[in-house]
Amino acid sequence: MGAADVIGRSWANRVDASISLLHLFNENPNGFISRLLTVNETWIHDFDPESKVQLMPWKHASSPPTRKFRVVASVCKVMVTVFWDAVGIVLIDYLEHAVLSQEPTTLI
Numbered sequence: 284m285g286a287a288d289v290i291g292r293s294w295a296n297r298v299d300a301s302i303s304l305l306h307l308f309n310e311n312p313n314g315f316i317s318r319l320l321t322v323n324e325t326w327i328h329d330f331d332p333e334s335k336v337q338l339m340p341w342k343h344a345s346s347p348p349t350r351k352f353r354v355v356a357s358v359c360k361v362m363v364t365v366f367w368d369a370v371g372i373v374l375i376d377y378l379e380h381a382v383l384s385q386e387p388t389t390l391i
């Protein structure tokens with residue numbers, strides 16, 4: 284199967300989905316938007332802002348102030364998937380990036 288076949292099939296799927304959505308809109312224009320669910324996925328850096336506070340040493344009130352360090356992005360990335368409808372956010376799902384190794388791994 285060539286690239287042109289895949290592109291053609293993808294285009295045909297989008298056309299079919301668009302026709303189905305148009306049919307649903309024509310049946311019930313007022314309730315159409317309330318039936319749609321949209322999704323978006325993105326990768327974000329996993330920050331741990333509490334660790335900065337937790338790592339600060341205990342000191343007396345008269346002690347000199349401690350140095351503040353810049354917060355940097357961690358090595359860990361998380362895929363965030365957000366689902367929403369006309370009312371608002373329905374679900375937020377997090378999937379941690381798998382650690383790459385020489386051996387095959389499975390995500391559960």
